[in-house]
Amino acid sequence: MPRPRIDRLSAVLALPLLAAPALSAFGLRPNRIAQPQALGWAEAFGAPTAAALAAGTLLLVVALLLLRRPGLRMLLLAAALAGLILMLGRGAAILLEQAAPAARVSPGLGFWLAAGVLVLLLVDAFARMQPGPAPRAALLAATLAAVAALLGSGVLADLSVAAEFRLRAAAFHKATADHLVLAFGSFLAALAVGLPAGLAIQRHRALRAPVLNLLTLIQTIPSIALFGMLIVPLAWIAAHVPAAAEAGIRGIGMAPALVALFLYSLLPIVANTVAGVDAVPPAVAEAAAGMGMTGAQRLRMVELPLALPVILAAARIVLVQNIGLATVGALIGSGGYGTFIFQGIGQTATDLILLGVLPTVALAFLTSAVLDLVIASFRMQPP
Amino acid sequence: MTALRWIVLVGMTGALVLFPALFEPVLRPFAPAGGPVIYDRATLAGLTASHLMLVMLAMVPSTLIALALAILVTRPAGAEFLPTARMLANIGQTFPPVAVLALSVPLLGFGTRPTVLALFLYGLLPIFENALAGLRGVPGSVLLSARAVGMTPRQMLVQVEMPLALPLILEGIRISVVIALSTATIGSTVAARSLGEVIIAGLTSNNPAFVIQGGVLTGCIAVLVYDVFGLLILAARRPAATARIRSRG
Amino acid sequence: MIEIEALTKTYGGRPVVDGVTARFARGTLTAIVGSSGSGKTTLLRMINRLVEPSAGRVLIDGKDVARIPEVSLRQGIGYVIQGYGLFPHWTAARNIGVVPTLLGWPRSRIKARTQELLHMLQLDPAEIGPRYPHQLSGGQAQRIGVARALAARPEVLLMDEPFGALDPLIRRQAQRDLTRIRRQLGTTVVLVTHDMNEALYLGDAIAVMRDGRFEQFGPPEDIVRAPATPFVADLVGETGRALRLLALKPVGTLLRAGQAQGDPVDAAASLSDALAEMIWTGRDRLPVVDGRGQGLGIVTRDDILAAGRQAPPA
Numbered sequence: 001m002p003r004p005r006i007d008r009l010s011a012v013l014a015l016p017l018l019a020a021p022a023l024s025a026f027g028l029r030p031n032r033i034a035q036p037q038a039l040g041w042a043e044a045f046g047a048p049t050a051a052a053l054a055a056g057t058l059l060l061v062v063a064l065l066l067l068r069r070p071g072l073r074m075l076l077l078a079a080a081l082a083g084l085i086l087m088l089g090r091g092a093a094i095l096l097e098q099a100a101p102a103a104r105v106s107p108g109l110g111f112w113l114a115a116g117v118l119v120l121l122l123v124d125a126f127a128r129m130q131p132g133p134a135p136r137a138a139l140l141a142a143t144l145a146a147v148a149a150l151l152g153s154g155v156l157a158d159l160s161v162a163a164e165f166r167l168r169a170a171a172f173h174k175a176t177a178d179h180l181v182l183a184f185g186s187f188l189a190a191l192a193v194g195l196p197a198g199l200a201i202q203r204h205r206a207l208r209a210p211v212l213n214l215l216t217l218i219q220t221i222p223s224i225a226l227f228g229m230l231i232v233p234l235a236w237i238a239a240h241v242p243a244a245a246e247a248g249i250r251g252i253g254m255a256p257a258l259v260a261l262f263l264y265s266l267l268p269i270v271a272n273t274v275a276g277v278d279a280v281p282p283a284v285a286e287a288a289a290g291m292g293m294t295g296a297q298r299l300r301m302v303e304l305p306l307a308l309p310v311i312l313a314a315a316r317i318v319l320v321q322n323i324g325l326a327t328v329g330a331l332i333g334s335g336g337y338g339t340f341i342f343q344g345i346g347q348t349a350t351d352l353i354l355l356g357v358l359p360t361v362a363l364a365f366l367t368s369a370v371l372d373l374v375i376a377s378f379r380m381q382p383p
Numbered sequence: 384m385t386a387l388r389w390i391v392l393v394g395m396t397g398a399l400v401l402f403p404a405l406f407e408p409v410l411r412p413f414a415p416a417g418g419p420v421i422y423d424r425a426t427l428a429g430l431t432a433s434h435l436m437l438v439m440l441a442m443v444p445s446t447l448i449a450l451a452l453a454i455l456v457t458r459p460a461g462a463e464f465l466p467t468a469r470m471l472a473n474i475g476q477t478f479p480p481v482a483v484l485a486l487s488v489p490l491l492g493f494g495t496r497p498t499v500l501a502l503f504l505y506g507l508l509p510i511f512e513n514a515l516a517g518l519r520g521v522p523g524s525v526l527l528s529a530r531a532v533g534m535t536p537r538q539m540l541v542q543v544e545m546p547l548a549l550p551l552i553l554e555g556i557r558i559s560v561v562i563a564l565s566t567a568t569i570g571s572t573v574a575a576r577s578l579g580e581v582i583i584a585g586l587t588s589n590n591p592a593f594v595i596q597g598g599v600l601t602g603c604i605a606v607l608v609y610d611v612f613g614l615l616i617l618a619a620r621r622p623a624a625t626a627r628i629r630s631r632g
Numbered sequence: 633m634i635e636i637e638a639l640t641k642t643y644g645g646r647p648v649v650d651g652v653t654a655r656f657a658r659g660t661l662t663a664i665v666g667s668s669g670s671g672k673t674t675l676l677r678m679i680n681r682l683v684e685p686s687a688g689r690v691l692i693d694g695k696d697v698a699r700i701p702e703v704s705l706r707q708g709i710g711y712v713i714q715g716y717g718l719f720p721h722w723t724a725a726r727n728i729g730v731v732p733t734l735l736g737w738p739r740s741r742i743k744a745r746t747q748e749l750l751h752m753l754q755l756d757p758a759e760i761g762p763r764y765p766h767q768l769s770g771g772q773a774q775r776i777g778v779a780r781a782l783a784a785r786p787e788v789l790l791m792d793e794p795f796g797a798l799d800p801l802i803r804r805q806a807q808r809d810l811t812r813i814r815r816q817l818g819t820t821v822v823l824v825t826h827d828m829n830e831a832l833y834l835g836d837a838i839a840v841m842r843d844g845r846f847e848q849f850g851p852p853e854d855i856v857r858a859p860a861t862p863f864v865a866d867l868v869g870e871t872g873r874a875l876r877l878l879a880l881k882p883v884g885t886l887l888r889a890g891q892a893q894g895d896p897v898d899a900a901a902s903l904s905d906a907l908a909e910m911i912w913t914g915r916d917r918l919p920v921v922d923g924r925g926q927g928l929g930i931v932t933r934d935d936i937l938a939a940g941r942q943a944p945p946a
Contacts, residue, residue, distance in 0.1 A: 009464065123474065127466035220609045222565035225598035228582045232413060232591045252586075324479025328569060331586060341485045345573055350489040357482040364477040372473075528717030530682055532731050532780070533707030546721045 009124050010064040017061055017117045021054045023110030025088070028095055031102045032160065033349050038108055044091035053087070057114075064121065073125040081118045082146075084111070089155035096158050104160035106351055133376040140369050147362075160351040161358070168340075168355070176359065178254070178335030183322040183363075186258050190265030190318065195311070197266075198273025199299070208274065215267035223328045226263065230256035231332060257329030257336075264325060265318045272314035276307025309378045316371040323364040327356065392610065396603040399596065400428045406596065414592035422581045422593050427600065433576040434604075437495065438563045441502030446556055449507045453514035454540065472512050480505045480566040488573050498570035498577075505566060506559035513555025517548025550620040557612035564605045578604075633658045634679065634788065634820060639688035641674050641844075648674045650844035651688065656837070658693075661814060661821040663835035665828055665867060671844040672824045676790050679822065680709045692788060707731050710781030710789040710819075714796040716773050718765040724776045725750075725761035731784040749779040752813065771802040775809070782817070791823040795830065807834060828867045832856065832880060840864045852880050874940035878903035883920055883931050886939060890930040892917040899928055903936050910936075 026044065027036030042050035060080055067073055092105040099105075107115075126139065156162055165172060201207040218226070235251025237244050280303050288302045330338030340356030343349075398405055403421050414420040455461040456468045483505050487497035521544050529539045545552075571579030578601045585593025634656040641649040649671040656662040666672045677683040679690050681702050690697045697705055718727050726733075728749055729742040737745075750757040753775040765773060774794065781789055794810075795803045811834065814821060825831055831838050832852050839849040840863070848860040856877045859865035868876070883906050884899035896919040897906050906918055916933040 009467065120471070123470050124467040127470040130466065216609075217606055220561055220605045221598075221602040222568045222579075222605055224565075224568045224579055224582050225601045225605075228586060228594040229598040229602075231586075231594060235591070251591075320477050324477075324481065327479055327481045331569075331572070331583070338481065341481060342572060345485055345488055348488070348493075353485045353489070357485055361478055361482055364479065365474065368473075368477045522715075522717070522720075524713060524715040524717035525719060526717075527682070527713060528711070528719070531680060531706055531711035531713075531717075533703045533705070533734055535703055538734070543719060543721075 005068075006065045007068055010061070010121065013117050013121060014061045014065065016113055018057060020110045020114035020117070021050070021057050023113060024108035025110045026091060026095060026108045027106045028099060029104045029106070029160070030100055032104050032163070032351065033347055036106060036108075039095065040110070041087070041091065044094045045087075070125040070128045074122060074129075077118050077122045077125060081115065081122070084114055084118065085150065086155060089158065092156075092158040104163060104351065105158060106160045133373050136369075136376070137373050140366075140373070144366075161354045164340075164349070164351045164355045171339075172355070172359075175335055175337050175339055175356075179323070179326050179337050179360070179363070182254070182257055182261060182326040182329055182334060182336050183319060186261035187265055187315070187318050187322055189258075189262045190269055191315070193262075194266050194269030195273055198270040199277065201270070202274045202277045212267070212271060212274075215270060218263050219267045223260070223264075223325050224331060226260045227256055227328060227332050230259050234259070252333045254329075254334050256332055257326065257334035261322050261325060261329075265322060268314040268317045268321075269311070272310045272317075273307065276310030277303050279310065280306045309375050312371060312375045312378065316368055316375070319367045319371065320364045323360060323367060327360055389610070392603055392607045396600065396607055399600045399603070400431050403427050403596065410592040410595060413595060414590055418588075418590055418592075420592050422584065422596055424584065425576075425580065427578075427581070427596070430576060430578050430580060431600070431604065434564070434567050434578045434601075437498055437567045437570060437575060437577055438502060438560060440495075441499045441563055442506055442556070442560055445503045445506035445559060446510055449510035449555075450514050450552065452507075453511050453518060457515065457518045457544075458536070468511075469515070472508050472515075475508045478505070480562060481569060484566060484569060484573065493574040495575050497573055498567060498575035501570070502563040502566055506563055509558040509562070510552070510555040513551045513558070514548060517551030517555075518544055520551065521547045546619075550616050553612060553616045553619055557609060557616070560612065561605055561609055564601065564608060568601055633693060634822065635691040635694075636675075636679075637689050637691070639675065639678060639690060640686050641671070641678060641683060642686045647844050649678070649685075652844070652846055653688075654839065654846060654849055656820060656822055658820050659818045660836035661823060661834055662837045662839060663831035664822065664824045664839045664841055665826065665831045666824075666841035667826055670841045672841045673792055675841070676792055676822060676824050679788070679790055680706050680711060682706075707735055707784060708786055708788075710784075710786040712777050712781045712789070712791045712794040714793040716765075716777035716797075718768075718773060718776060718780070720765050722764070723761065724755075724763050724765070724768065724772075725757070727765070727776055728779045728783050730780060735784060745783060746779075749782060752816075753779055753809065755779075770798055771806065774798060774802075774806055778810070778813070782813070782819070785817075787820060789819045789821045791821060793825055794823065796825075810834065828869075832876065840867060853877060856880065875904050875907075878907060878936060878940045879905075881939060884928070886931050886935045887920055887929045888932060888935070890917070892919045892930045894918065896921040896925075896927070897931065898923065903931075903939055906931055907933070907936050 021041060023040075024038030025041045026039045028039050029036045040050060041053050045053075060076070063076060064073065067076065088107055088111055095105050096103060129135065131139070150156065197211065201211050231251045234256050238251060239245075284302060284306070285298065288298045293301065326334070326336045327338030327341055329336055330342050337356040337360045340352050341360075342356075344352030344354075344356060407420050410420050452468065456465045480501065484498065484501035487500045487504075491497040491500060525543060525547070526539070529543045534542065567575070567577045568579035568582065571577045571583050578597050581597030582594050582601070585591060585595075585597060636652055636654045636656075639649055639652045640647060652675060664672045664675065674683055678685050679692075679697065681697055685698075692709075718724075719730070722730075725743075725746045728746045732742045732745060746761065747757045750760060755772065755775060760768070760772060760776075763772075765776070768776065774797070778794070781791075795806050798806055807830065810821075813819075823831075823834060832855070835852055837850065838852055838855050840847045840855065842863055848855060848864045855864060856868055856873055859868055879902045881903050882900050883897055883903060886903065887899070892915070894913060894915055895909075897909060899920050899922050909918060910916060910933050917930050920928045920931050922928055
């Protein structure tokens, strides 16, 4: 670059970042479902600290406008984000000391805005480094460690969402187990059925269109509709097949949700298996046949390994989709994080909603990031 | 086969919306003894209209903004935002629609507004991603030719890039609309008027007849909308075929 | 006429085109030959400013192209590339009419011009015009590409490997078509190719390009007879140079008065063709006729052999 230029994304985001300290940093409620009272940083830390924070934000914005090296930007932004979160936790503690025993403190709009902008800029700095799998793995590990340290340290223990968690620790762990069973169990079942099915219709072209059309049709049905309508046949099975009822199959609960998620999972797995094997270069397949490999050997030694990245991409799609859709299962009593979300909506308790949303998003993000890394490392290997 | 599918879908949807009483004999066995068989707290036609309106209200701005963003990051002036935009889109996909819906409630209260906001936000990503893929997928030789014949950047966009990206853009809108139809159903848990009301009513009052009515109707509408987009995509993808249809008609 | 003055393009400090100066005369075809990475495509693209020069300038008929707005400059210059870059969502006819449309010609005039060009390229307007690019054969697509480039009657036509995607038989035909059209229209053509045979066959002048510079720039005979550098010699090929030289010249250049027996040869045929005919039929002189079959004289074997020697006969 011949002349220094200001960073354009920072210029766009400077205004919201500068406005954030002026907006409410906290919401203070006399009890868990009352309307929040918006409080600024000054109410928790006093005017001088709040002024220093505003000045610090201004300095940060100037630095971001001028600094163009992504590595430096990442360090600066990570430090700023850490500082912001620590101040949130400390501020919540101060506010609670002065408030009634049942009072709750949640992050306010200004906090969310500042955190959002900082995360956006972090993502931007990281994207500009065009990172390979190794730096991405390192960042993921560092983020996980930071989150674990943050949650373990108790810095955020005074926030309302942490209070919601303490009230429901046992239910939360049960929900986590249910959510994992729903998302991963249905995926494994779909893999066991979808992979062979995909290989079969890859070889029998006439079956392709009908099978893929049917699976697309299923994917198109809205989630509640499918979940709900599966109640009817499963209730019938439970009523007429004693063994099934003993195995825990009932009209509502885990069973219809698992079946629905299994059905939703089939399309990506089957379609990507077909696409992955289709994409094996004909010359490679021909060479494999030419050197006398049997059909099974060709599948195991050539076609499946070459199709693996595409099939893994399907696994990523399915798992992220399942983790999200499993929340809907709460409406038919399947358990999982959705329970908190819909309870929270019912009670207009934002922090209870967050108790369901945050782990769902974290789980989906983690799964997606790990699978992305696995896929990228497969693609990096020499063929 | 295709014709049969259209007839079944349109017939089922139309009958369920306009003459729900026709289904009473079929649904009777599923209803609790003595309980109502046909949902009567609101007309299915009204709920369907409201459901579709929610989706429209969200999808029109969603499409416009997502397209504008995709166009921006594929212009030279916006190229530096491309990696960031792609990474953000990738991260955004991990947010479940329900999460977006649930978090809209504290911001906007109950009813139509949080639902529309959630549908709008969640609709952006598939349209953006597909538009991006479409615009970036225009062959280099075609872009070079467009410049070489003396098109302005604007002419290139309107006359060459957008028409060539159109099938993928429509594909993105289709994905978003199908998700929106599904999320609008869940919107009834935050008191938006949609067909989800029928299903939720069935679930809470233990009346499978309601669940089936609502479920079949939303399913039919979703598949119908999906198929309509399929026709549009086909038309956009095969200019030759549509030109022939037009000249014949 | 196209004049190139000290034209340079650098990418990241590395020159891709390095101070090239040359003139391409009006109505001629200049073939720029080089391997990939030699800078030939970059040079070509600086003429219609698809690539902006780092230094130097290009003049067309005395006008500096940098002073002409990009869009109108390009609308006045035809451009044909290897993959043709036909717009896949438009019919062949609409592809041909794109520049006239951009120029705002009336619809009827565009239609007439499209038909005229399709006729000139020996394509049936009613059959080929409404087809989409994916419905065209390679040869047809190539001709549509040429027609599109010629639609607004450009003075200058730039071609970048225009025959590269064609199989050998169709390529021959396309090359013959180009020669015919060029004679008909008098267009100045600059053609980039990696194929020396193609350059020798088509070019009035040949520029051999390597590492961003012209190694040799001159008429085809000079290139074959006196390669300026080992690289040029390598491109022309060590063997069979005499026959290549003979392939460049028509029989008409060695005409003598006299009589000869047997089938006559056309004055436009190459000397190598005439020599082949002599070897095949065991004659040492052939009668020469013009296009209408009128006797012009004879051509002799000794004259042909002399014309193929390394140094021109005194």
